[in-house]
Amino acid sequence: MNIKQTLSQSALKAGPDLLRMYIIRKISKQTIKAKIIETESYCGEKDLANHSSKGKTKRIGVEYAGPVWSNKLLRFVLVN
Numbered sequence: 509m510n511i512k513q514t515l516s517q518s519a520l521k522a523g524p525d526l527l528r529m530y531i532i533r534k535i536s537k538q539t540i541k542a543k544i545i546e547t548e549s550y551c552g553e554k555d556l557a558n559h560s561s562k563g564k565t566k567r568i569g570v571e572y573a574g575p576v577w578s579n580k581l582l583r584f585v586l587v588n
Contacts, residue, residue, distance in 0.1 A: 523549030 514525045524547065531542045550558035559568045 519549040519551060523547040 509525065511529065514522050514529070517525065526544050526547050529544050531544065533540045550560075552558065553560050553563060555561060
């Protein structure tokens, strides 16, 4: 299954399917490769475990910025 097919599934199905896949980015002559080692899956605002379960707030507003956003945490890059 390719990444487009994986991401077109529900969050609960796509999360486990993303494990062990790679994100690969080529910048100029350098290739950066990162293995997906952890995922979290939420079913939108109705999922009480989701940070956005209480709607859009200042704290989690970035989650509404688009289909993908990243955040650096310690030595990891989180991609949502």
